[in-house]
Amino acid sequence: MRRADPIGIFDSGVGGLTVAAAIRRVMPDEKLLYLADVARQPYGTKSPRTVTRYAVQAAEFLVGRGIKALVVACNTASAVALEAISERFPSLPVLGVVEAGAAGAVAASVSGRIVVAATEGTCKSMAYERAIAGWRGDSRVTCIPCPLFVALAEEGLTDGPIVESVARHYLAPLFDGSGGEDCLVLGCTHFPLLADALGRLAGPKVRLVDCAQATATLLVETLAGCEAPADTGGGLTLIATDAPERFSRIAQRLFPTMDEASRVELADLF
The missing domain is CATH 3.40.50.1860 (Rossmann fold)
Known part of the structure; x- marks a missing residue:
């Protein structure tokens, strides 16, 4: 784990941005990498087996981008897939909401x-x-x-x-x-x-x-001693698995202070 590495966050859609916003408020120097699996949302109506498969794939994608911690910003995925993610990446701090x-x-x-x-x-x-x-x-x-x-x-x-x-x-x-x-x-x-x-x-x-706020507080405690250097500059990178333009519009409307919402990468997890 390197202090300047980003924190990975994922959800099935835009809701997890409430967690990203809370983290930014308490850890403004951290780089955040946010993945929205909009191609397969919602998670809440799917079986635990399917949600676990989707969640592990999302985690694998973010780990491949070099994150230092993972926040599962989806209650459904946190409820059924947190153990599977932790077993897949035993050395990575993994937090669920x-x-x-x-x-x-x-x-x-x-x-x-x-x-x-x-x-x-x-x-x-x-x-x-x-x-x-x-x-x-x-x-x-x-x-x-x-x-x-x-x-x-x-x-x-x-x-x-x-x-x-x-x-x-x-x-x-x-x-x-x-x-x-x-x-x-x-x-x-x-x-x-x-x-x-x-x-x-x-x-x-x-x-x-x-x-969201409770998770951000827990993340501060988890990363004590591994915080980003003050000169890192923070920042938020948004990634979506489908329709990045639509995701950007929704994110900008709901979170107008997140000026990065106009730039959304497209990723394929499957």
Whole structure:
């Protein structure tokens, strides 16, 4: 591992840019290499076997570009493929957003009654339930699949009546005050883009946990002593497996401060 080497990040689409943005805020000198496997998105509706194969291929691509650490910025891939990636690259620091989000949820919740909004694949894996139970055995975790949230975020519909209607459809029964839920985990990297609408639905007494920020904090701890030199200059390289122009437009619309979003490389993983 060389300190000036980039950090690799991958997701099935634009959602993982919430993680990249969080990392840039806390580690501005690091070079980031972001891969979006848009040709095969979404991951959340696919089988664990397929997601694992896709995730390992993405990791192999980024390792081939000389990264010093890998962030799996996809909750579905983190839930089902993290072990396979770590076994494939045993000397590479590999971080997933699920463990970071679970730790953040335990820290945020007083009652231990935690709701996780996620993809179908993440909920089926029960990864959040296991991770949170490892930190707090008396917790009660309810994982709710919210697949339309991904499409809303990708289309730039991050607030307003459509988002509010879909959010009520999925989550309103859980935040009527009867169950004591006091924490909502945004268990997909697209979901922080909808945070304003989700926060209003959950109410002021419910704390939202952004897995992106939690992952960035964990990465700082993981790379202690291996940070990029101050004169490295940082930077973000975006790579997509299909439709780079469309990916660039979406990324620029959702993350206008990422001026690099106008330049997207095209890659083939298969």
